[in-house]
Amino acid sequence: MHNAPPGRRRPTPAAGVPLIDGIDKVTGRARYTADLEHRGALVGRILRSPVGHGEILRLDVTRARRLEGVVAVVTGEDCRHTYGVLPVAMNEYPLARGKVRYRGEPVAAVAAIDAETAARALALIELEVRELPAHYDTASARAPGAVLLHEDRPGNIERAVHHVFGDPAAGFATADLVREACIDCAEVNHAQIEPHAALAEYDPQTARLTMQSVSQVTFYLHLMLARCLQMEESRIRVIKPFVGGGFGARVEALNFEIVTAMLARAAEGRVLMELTREETFITHRARPQTSVRIKLGLTRDGRLTACECEVVQRGGAYAGYGIITILYAGALLHGLYDIPAVKYDGYRVYTNLPPCGAMRGHGSVDTRHAFEVLLDRMARELGLDPFAVRRRNLLVAPTRTLNELAVNSYGLADCLDRVEEASGWRGRRGHLPRGKGLGMACSHYVSGAAKPIHWTGEPHAVVNLKLDWDGSVTALTGAADIGQGSSTMVAIAVAETLGVPIERIRVVAGDSATTPKDNGAYSSRITFMVGNAAIDAARRLKKLLIAAAAHKLGEDPENLDCLGGLFGSTRATQTTLSFADAAKAALVNEGTLTVKGTFTCPPEAQGGKHKGGAVGSTMGFSYGAQVVEVSVDEATGRIVVERVWIALDCGFAINPLAVRGQIEGSVWMGMGQALMEETRYLDGMPAHASLLEYHVPTSVDSPPIEAYIVESIDPNGPFGAKETSEGALAGFAPALIAAVADALDVDLDQLPATPDRVMDALVARRRRQRLQHQPAGDAK
């Protein structure tokens, strides 16, 4: 590994550096997919299923095809190949064939000379569907005799997971307190501000396709385009322009992207597809509605003895990432605390709703929420401080969890200390006026999946560096910068390793014609994997430069280093060589230099041998602890978040400015899920598909967030770094629910904690109290 020794100097200014593409963003120069030059491009539009479940009896596009200005019409007949992100579960067609399984599923598409013509063409398509019984919730889909969405999945179960580690029965037997909770978390959506869009160009002369899209993982898109269009991979080029947020929405190839390519090929030209916000919501692929039944055992002094957990996820109509999501939900019960026994049963259920997928904190968020909420309740019952209970169950790194996940660094204890102190917990908890409360919770997340979904035997990441006669260093990476700052991270890693100012580094990212393949922006893998590959590449380049500089200066290479862009002896001689001159010297007899750096997760980091054991495995977990302060209005049930204190162990902050931005953003996204975000369907019809109906917090709803960085210096991370973008999210909701419990002594079992649910809980509590105070027999 390429870790730096602890205590090394910080590679960047202490506060961090602005994004290398930040000026493009603040000037409006940054071009997102819909901004790309598209004069003369055709306009693509999609016809969608009007029913939740049905058999397609007739689909006639003749009249649409005949309309003047329509250049291409495609249907399911034009692609008989399934696609999907998991090689074992590709059960979706870009355009429905035979059956439709959710309202809004793409059925046909047109490319026309303008939007008006495209809309008229859609209206001319004749679609006849025989409706089938539809299942919009997991109970109905799992009931005996339920109509199957997919013939090969009895009971509409996409995947059932049953894992037992340790001896749960023995664990519960030694507990002083065993409690259970049933927690329900609503489905939520990424709601990234940029709606989906794709620009595809097919050149019939060369039979080549160029696709520009909003993807977070251009490699998966590339694979699925080749599969669905039956084209050689080498004839396809995928480019990622600026992307307006992802949060997991774009980590799998999406139907509209493949459809746009199909249209471009059929039209033998260029097609721009811009989805509306409503269609962007319907495309979905976000966090499923999840029911968690959880049972914990605690000793009187707060030691966890066993955990039993059952999770049911409403997955929607197709597989997508579903198998991974339901596995994550169980796997990440481990790795945060030391638990002697864990039993997990997970069920991913097909329903006639838009398919769910990956969303920030993939799979772990709702389970973590239920776990932390129950732990808080049990701590109260035992009269224990919630911080003390967490401290009682800490892991000691390095270790392996019961399910074979490697924990190599662990800063949770420091995180707890930081937020306990910063929030004034000890003096304030229990002393706030009625209606105000403090709550806390912990969370963690992986720094990249140690086993990639498409296993090819390649390294987990590759970065190329090009050094040319002008002394400039160009880093080529397939890593997708979607606003998280990954290109800036690559620039810092290369500059710091070479010993040059960051301005000397140019980063070219996300173009399959020029940049090495990358697995993209998912599972918070980029800093750990691409960062390590960038350091490896820069070390190789530096070795060449030092050899050339040593030759030029007549020094021993062993004694040379480059600092601040100057090569000089580490002994006290005065002779130095500028970086540009060293570059010129290195190019003699060689010409332009290209070096490659790689990073590979060793097999022992790739999880256990049990079925599904690779999911959850990672080289490093981030750890977070947070405290949330709330005010709750007893008359209206409205919760106001006053303040949040969050400490995150990110190993090492390569760019503290960006790390804080990621921590604040993930805490805030957890707040949205906790307080207000919820998709709603009426007989399968989305009732939430606008940003007016799907409420995300505005600037007025958003509290001050105090973020503290904890640096445990991971032994394998780049400069000791781990992930920082997802780990904090899952802790917010349980900390909020704990704070509401502290404020008003009510237990909330549902997310989001909307005013009506708070009121219901208050009414239930009052009724309970009345019953307790009435003599037996008087109860009504």
Added chain:
Amino acid sequence: MLDDGRSTRGKRILRVRLNGLWREDAVADNQLLVDYLRESVGLTGTKTGCDGGECGACTVLLDDQAIPACLTLAVRCEGRSIETIEGLAAGGRLNRLQRAFHEHLGTQCGFCTPGMIMAAEALLRRQPAPSDQQIREALAGNLCRCTGYVKILESVRAAAADA
């Protein structure tokens, strides 16, 4: 465009002062300002993030007032002054809000940023030293999904202090 006369019917000449320069364009009566800016003029800094009036990404200034360009007909701007994100960096120098959003990471993915900066610009023109609550309220119609608004607030505060 189809040759059935639809596309030319109901067009008129629009005269506006766009980012300081007067110009004339033929626009359809029903063309939205956001489409005029993006498609006709080619100023793609102004974004479309929703199906109408939900997100604030298309915020521009009309005579110093922040307005959603997706709910404004282009012809309503006749004889008036429109400013977009592209007009803020006078002479190639970043405006104080642009500099602050860059340096304080008020922008992550950047998609909401032009609209957010224009809304903040309108605020600072009418209220050079806004309180935190005034900043929050002025930006309440501009959704950001990346920052939690923490660094956006910091950026606007820093820009106000930079006067």
